Amino acid sequence: MSIVPELPELPISDVLTNIDLSLEQHLQLVLEAPPGAGKTTLVPLSILKHQSDKPIKNWLGQQRILMLEPRRMAARSAATRMASLLNEPVGKTVGYRVRQETKVSRHTRIEVITEGILVRMLIQDPSLADIGLLIFDEFHERSLDADLGLAFALQGREIFRDASNPLRILIMSATLDGSAIASLLDSAREDPTDTAATPIISSLGKQYPVAIHYGARKQQHEDIIKRTVLALIEITNTLEGDILVFLPGYKEINNVRGRFSASLSDSQSSLLHIFPLYGALPFALQQQAIEPLSQADRQRGARKIVLATDIAETSLTIEGITIVIDSGLCRQPIFSPATGMTRLQTNSISQDSSIQRMGRAGRLEPGQCFRLWSEEQQKLLPRHSPPEILQADLASLTLQLLAWGIHEPEELAWLDIPPRGALSQALDLLKQLGVIQQHDKQKALTDNEPALDHWVLTPHGTQLVSLPIHPRLAHMLLRSRTINQQKVAAALAVLLTDRSPLSNRFDTDITTQIAIVQGTSHCQKQFRSWQQRAQRQALLFEKLLSDLSTDADESCSENDSDANAIAEQNAAGYLLACAYPDRIARRKSAHSNQYLLSNGRTAIIDFADPCCGHEWLSAAEVVGSTQTQKTPQSNNTDRIYSACPLDINLFDGALSYLxxxxxxxxxxxxxxxxxxxxxxxxxxxxxxxxxxxxxxxxxxxxxxxxxxxxxxxxxxxxxxxxxxxxxxxxxxxxxxxxxxxxxxxxxxxxxxxxxxxxxxxxxxxxxxxxxxxxxxxxxxxxxxxxxxxxWPLPQQLTALAPLTITVPSGHQAGIDYSQTSPVLNVKLQEMFGCRSTPTIAEGNIKLIVQLLSPARRPLQVTQDLEGFWKTSYHDVKKEMRGRYPKHPWPDNPLEAVATKYTKRNRDKG
Incomplete structure (x- = not known):
């Protein structure tokens, strides 16, 4: 008897049998299905159902299905939805594993996980021995972990799995070109006898028509919050139905919510339920945004308004939405190898994203989409969003490649190979953190050699790989054990892993937020649920540290003889300096708000900020100049948003290794x-x-x-x-x-x-x-x-290239060698009787003769003196005779006596 009951009819249902048959005949499959087709929930359940109904051709056996989701919210929601279809609690047949939370059991057959967890599972067990099917859901989002997880899975399957126990791979995508993925899967096979092309199955889905309305042309620095609020007011007053609003981040969500709520009357407020939806929101509040309103609310005419980030584009089904308001913006982390910093940048979305957002309005019935930009601007949007691997910090990826044993990224199958510049930046950071060391010190490194070829993990680096966090923060957690400040490090790791909702409500000093995470400082009521979640996560980090051996601590703290002497008030500064050695900051002058960062860049802090009074800081969050408000004072500088004081005496002790x-x-x-x-x-x-x-x-x-x-x-x-x-x-x-x-x-x-x-x-x-x-x-x-x-060149120099020569008047005239050819500057009257042009260098060089007037102004330049006397001289004579009557201007200069004097002085002479 099947463990899966009858499944509901959704658009994807038409191809579920084909999916199972293809996986029976092939080890890999690409499924193209638009958002809303039902692939996330029905495909894993259908495969499990088909396999449990086949006692003979059951390729899954007792192995599990592992499905990857790009976000924690999507993973929990997918598992919850599948469990409800089985009338079971989450954790029985269907479970999930995300950061901070695991709900699986020995009965679990379908496990939904986030992508980062897959990479760590593969590093621990490259064969994925108990997994029969690996599903990549929403692969079109092209997250860094999805690309890396697929690359590892393909190589691990070729090396560690055999024909009797193969690993099947199913890639599900909403908008990405399925043929490109299929070609990648085909190229990754090493068996030359396997020539069958990877099958591609397409599901058309079911989409009701959506009317698209464009707004006025969006300006570059326009107040998107004001425009969104005005759109919300107009639409709620003129149209019926639940509304989904796409905004770039939770800051804009909170601002829109506040301004729109303030514009409502009491009667409107009672009927409009406004829900935020973003990644850092507690799961219970996320579920409120996703689930439909109660029947009682519906009967009294209540409506739902969901203010969401791009998390609502795919993966999640939000019940009841018939209207979409799209700001056209998203917030993306952009890594700069030049600065070594990742900054959140607000960008226009791609055409693909705009289509997916629009489609949210047509899931249940015909809908409407209001785009807050012009139709002309829509045509100028990029076709696809760039994959994360081309613009992300690759420190974690590089660490995982080294842990996997990769010498060149090209050894793996990629849709886009990791950029060499970002890889080099990552290697520099890992080296600075003591995570890697040069494996062949006898051989010099060159730019032409593989980026990873000469590096291996240190014992410290081996421990870092096991921590589910960025290498910077993992390094910080490990070093916290040398000063017995694991609780402070765990709180910092929580604050720096996910952007804290407290970050914009306090001054720059992060120690205030550390106290809230630790429960030693007051927290406003609206942040209590976040505080509880943060404290649970901090406890998990502390447990991870306690479960690790301390062997590597000795190697990573060999210069820390005074580490245990660090005062508790200096712990945060020390730990941040460990995580961000490139963001240690020193004030440029006594009364300045400008700080020089150890990476060579300049950053500023508001004069009123308490951190501005300290000479030394450890900065955690530094935003690039393109994101700061440009003022005459801050132009072309970065801004420090999160930091704490740093004790300079640490450089004589625990931080001396820097x-x-x-x-x-x-x-x-x-x-x-x-x-x-x-x-x-x-x-x-x-x-x-x-x-x-x-x-x-x-x-x-x-x-x-x-x-x-x-x-x-x-x-x-x-x-x-x-x-x-x-x-x-x-x-x-x-x-x-x-x-x-x-x-x-x-x-x-x-x-x-x-x-x-x-x-x-x-x-x-x-x-x-x-x-x-x-x-x-x-x-x-x-x-x-x-x-x-x-010798004898000095004497020859004087003879062959003299500084002066004797001219017919008997005087020495200077030769100017600064021109391309040497020039003799001499008064015209001193050259009377000279029939040929003077030469030097044993007659090899004719001088250029510049004939001067009595006032020593140029009259003629020539290398043919004889020709000059016969032709041009007579024109010069006519012009100059009246101007200089005291000087001789004979009709026959070749028969005249050369002189440097006037006629009277010449006759006296």
Missing amino acids: INASTSIHWDENTDRFSAEKTHAVGAIVLRKERLENITLESKINAIVTHIQKRGLNILPWTKSTRQWQARVTLLRRIYSSSNDKARSPWPDVSDQHLLASLEHWLTPFLSKIGKRSDFDKLDLQAILNTLLP
Whole structure:
């Protein structure tokens, strides 16, 4: 006799037999079914029923069905609904396992769990030996744990399960492309003889028509609370039916609830039952939002209004809803590898999400959906929401990959491979927490090698894997045992695991909230149920700690000789610093509200906040600048929302392992002088510096050379004369070198580029006395450069590239080598009688002759002096003769006497 009675008829019922037959013939199956089809409750029960009715072809046997839900609320609700269909209490045939709560027994055949629990089950038992069917429900949500759980399950099945006892996998999705999932499942099979494609079964579901109404164009910084309240007022006054309102978070839910309730008359308030619905809400209050109103309430005309986050998009069925009001917003955690921080960011939803939200109004009868944005904006929404694996903190995933024994993420089957940048960030954090160590220390790590290949878990890391919490907080819990402050750590873990409803009701100091969790401080009535739940969770964390061995504590606290001496009032600061060593904060100046974080970023606190009076803080929650209100004071800075004071003396004891001592021999850009010091720092925060007295001359000179290479050669005392010398040598190198091999030239390369690259060969012998910027001006740069010319090149330089030449007037005229070709600047009258252009370098280089007026202004530039006399000179003569009548302007300059004087002075001479 079947243990499952007759099941109700729902849209999914049409394909239940096909599902069972497919699983009988295949080890994997993809089921596409829209929200509301009934897949979550009927599919597991139907499979159990079909198998219990088949004594011969019963592939399930006595094994269990394990079904994953992305959220705790969905897991509890699904198990509760299935148990009610069996007329049994939860925990008998159908049970569930979520954080803080387990309701299963030896009779349980269907167990509903959250995804994080599956990953830990797989790490403990990769074979899932007593599981016959693994169901991934709502896989389209693409949570990080679902992606990782599927990857582990596929590999674990290939390695640890055999043909006589296979693990079947069923993936159920509402909107994701089923063919993509099927292809992933096919690619994960290692048996070359298994060529059958993964079957895909689709259920059309049953959806009543929903009329969609668009609002005005939504502005970027619009008050969504005001717009939602106005919509609620209008709709409750004009339409009948229960209403589901989608809002981004519980803060908006509370604000909408308060403003809307204040707008109601007493008679309206008695008929409108307003329920919040979000993840951190106690289960009993969640059930009130989900369950239908009582018959008595219905008879007197009462209506239900549910204010929910995106938790109500799928998985849950909320009875009676015929109207949906959609804000079009959701709140998503976005991780930045650049900052190492995750921030909650309010974003527009995807088109898929808008369709799912709209569908909530058409489950029972035709409905209406009011979208608080324009139809044009709807077309611009992204098609799908990005999977969590592409934008999440991957510290937990990386820890679990290492615990699984993965060397490269590509070893597993993924729809989206974890990004390398986020993996590298995660490895840095795990290393800082003492969770991992380099497994092959002889081999240097390079960017081209697999990100995980050289890392293994430490004993401390092995213990962390067993704790169902982020590695930061797991590390904090373990370290709390070294100071005997497990209760404080457990309270902190509760507050930091799920966003506390108290977080916006107190100042930044988290110790106030710790006291409420511990029951030593007053708690307002509306938070009593949360307080009780938080205290139960804290007790679970304490029990988890007590069940662990203390072997790893010795290795993780080897520098904590003074750890037990930490005063109780300093425990929270110490524990937060353990969890968030990158968020240790130091005030920038005595009366500032700006803090330098150890990760190098700047964060602010309100001046009125009590934490602002402390020089040192341990910050737990830091929100990125894109989420803070931009003011002239806070622009481009982060904001600290949760922290507590940190005792600086801990850096001499329990937190000494965080201090990095580094020797720095460098040129200080701030003081513009050479510096040699030892720095003790926590990340970017400098604790103290010590001057180094005994350093080698080589170290000093290397630092100075580095400074010159950074600043450029202009830091040296160049003069016009030294630049001329450089240009003359460069010219001769070009002239007297092989056209194919300039290295054969006797003249060295003295270009700025080469001089800068070869400082150690020509400048270092002269840098020993350099200590400050002004010392560079004392260098005899010309003498230093002269050392680059071996004998007899100095004499040849003078002969081949002279600084001056004798012109026909008998005077010495200077040559300018700063141009591409050398230029002779000379008065026109001094070149009378010169028939050919002057040359240098044994006649290899014609000078460019710049002929000057008596006032030494350019008249003509030429390399063809003879041609000038015959042509252009006569035009110059006509123009200049009247302007400079005292100077000679002969008709035949080639026969005239060259002179630098006027006609009168020339005749006297």
